[in-house]
Amino acid sequence: MAKIRYYYNTETCKYEAIKATKKALFFNVLGFIIISFVMSLGIIYVYRTNFTPLKESRLRAENDKLKLDWGILKEQLGTAYQHVDELQFKDDHIYRVILDAEPIPSTIREGGTGGHIRYENLMDQNLEDPSLILNTYEGVDDLKKKLYIQSKSYDEISSILTEKAKIWASRPAIQPVNNKELKRIAGGFNPRRFHPILKKIHPHEGIDFTANIGTPVYATGDGTVTAAYRSATYGNVIFINHGYGYQTRYAHLHEFNIMNGESVKRGQVIGYVGNTGRSQGPHLHYEVLYKYKAIDPINFFQRDLDNEEYEKVIELSKKETIPLDY
Template sequence: MSKKVKYYYDTESLAYKKIKPKKGRKFGYAALFLLSSALFGFLCFVILLNTPYFETPKDRLQAREIENLKLRYEILNKKMDQLDEVLVSLEERDNNLYRVYFNSSPIPSEQRKAGFGGVNRYKELEGYDNSELVINTTKRVDMISKQLAIQSKSLDEILTLAKGKEKLLAAIPAIQPVKNEDLKRMASGFGYRNDPFTKIRKFHYGMDFTAKTGTPVYASGDGVVYKADNSMSGYGNLIIIKHGFGYETYYAHLSKYKVRAGQKVKRGDIIGLVGSTGRSEAPHLHYEVHKDGEPINPINFYYGSISAEEYIAISKIANQENQALD
């Protein structure tokens, strides 16, 4: 299709002539078109830069770095999971083996896993796209660091206790105070029993070993004789030995003393003879073990003098709710 030709009427020649466009106007139109196209293209470019559908090389690099950091945090958290398992195992052994062995109180779980109160320690990590991941991971690192510090301190304490192991093992009351061959029977154990005089059920804080008057009574652990007299009501002739590490043992109703107050004794030394003095129904030894001022079941401390079979047998007798002899 041919381009339209425009004419104008020339009054001088009285004829129609073609209108010839000026060359400068063509260039103006072309320049205006190019300028408007450039502006439109720039505007589209700016819009694309601010949409998620267009990424610059720098954006792609930053995105890869963020994903890489996320992966590293995930790996770090998995390693902390493994570290948590090791810590739990170590804490269990510390509380239930090491500290028990050395007669030290276990560290409460609340103390081991206590959080960090007060000021928000992680405020500077807030406000970012991945703040939750970073804050949670940082909290875990801080918590594990605290648990490790507590465990390290505990092991230092255990090490200190271990240095006195020989003294501790010698001090623990670990044998029966009357030999099996000298016993008639183990009459009464630790717990509620019938009182031989009032017939009322009450708590019996030791174990009664029946034997002939004059049967040797042995110190169940190393220590110092604290008392050897009959000043405590109901016990008759009584010996109390302080073993250290919070342990004390009582030997009551004796017919005769073989030691005096202030004397050092070794496990297995004869300290007195069985009798029936004080509040006693028949010749026997009333034996108590105290730890930190509290009476505890003596049957747990005979591992140094009886076999497993003998322990089972004596346990059955001790757990029967029979009548005590004192």
């Protein structure tokens, strides 16, 4: 029930109820509304000044987390760059040097990826820190390009290594007679040798290994037998083409156990020491040719020998002896 107010009427000497007019009632209501509105604005201002809305707080928290994640990503990107630089260094200065291959040109390794035009859609999004996002994207793209080039380089190295492995396997790299079976080296390589029997300059284009008849003779590298027959001078002889310009010959054999056209592997027994053809005692006459020119076979024996043994073989090969073939 509304409270009734009274006033003292001096004319009637009585207390009479105050009757509110419509105008007064209007102004009372209007004043209440204005005061309420002003107080509401004040409360909103104080709240916005001192408190952050829940949704905005969440967005700011997510934004801070994203900045932290981008920072961590940038650090990891730097670490990845260091690893790639190490791979490139080993590729250019170790692997390719060993394989005698040209390094990847820096113009290829450092080539661009398209500039800022690739990232126009990012730059148009009014990002708070566009440089952080842009630099990271550019770094990732550059890293992807470097890794792609490096993978292609490793493919090339793998192909080179496969080919080199074939060359190394084919190259005459061991002695044709085992050291345990070898008695001595009767004659070394000498393109200007004076023959004591023929009494004239008669090149000795190989090395003579003296051993008992029947001592195994080994292929000194992978290759294909191009000839295996009996010659008037070489006696039973085997010719092997190793490819890559190399050939070997094994003469005065007692017998051979391979056929013309057969493929052989390094270390495979291809025949046995004999005394056939123009020979004056059981031995193996062994020749190495490179691009059809005879070269000193002793340069290929170090794989089987230590330094001391190798020096001893060289010394023995230089001693003048009576030739066992003529």
